[in-house]
């Protein structure tokens with residue numbers, strides 16, 4: 638039995654694990670923007686880099702860094718829609734003052750609204766910000782899902798979309814209900830009525846800052862770009 642377990646004999650395994658992680662990841666070389674924790678390193682899990690405290694993944698830290706650096710959540714009274722909310726990001730969004738924040742999920746019992754992304758129970762133009770990360774690739778009908786996101790976005794609003802895009806695929810491939818996005822995701826979003834700007838935010842960042850926040854692109858041919866989608870001018 639390890640020392641921490643002996644010291645904590647009788648308490649739950651998860652607490653033991655948390656105490657052990659506190660020791661294992663102690664330091665200040667890296668920083669998680671989602672929980673603002675500092676650690677010696679991130680936790681390596683299946684090629685991912687997880688925050689030892691809040692569990693944030695690379696793409697979630699990248700999203701939060703972008704949203705805060707660009708002050709996209711700074712205006713008061715924002716109506717924000719968050720699909721399949723990631724706890725590390727949701728926690729921060731719930732703390733925003735003066736914002737109207739709605740989460741949508743199909744399997745998540747804690748979501749504010751239970752719905753599929755391709756059938757959103759909201760009026761046209763209901764949201765100023767839409768966050769949709771790693772949702773479209775699993776949507777039953779992603780063309781309809783993109784059209785729904787476009788429909789519920791306000792005329793001056795901004796949707797930030799993330800999806801696993803394989804840079805070696807020119808076109809999206811669908812096999813047996815599984816979807817692998819290719820570089821045509823940008824065109825497909827445009828065909829859904831969005832004005833689209835693709836931002837390779839991790840690549841644009843200062844390399845030291847990217848390393849420090851654990852957001853460097855990690856996944857072989859998989860890109861982790863931000864698709865900024867707005868209504869046409």
Ligand SMILES: [Zn+2]
Nearest residue numbers: 669672688691
């Ligand atoms: Zn964290």
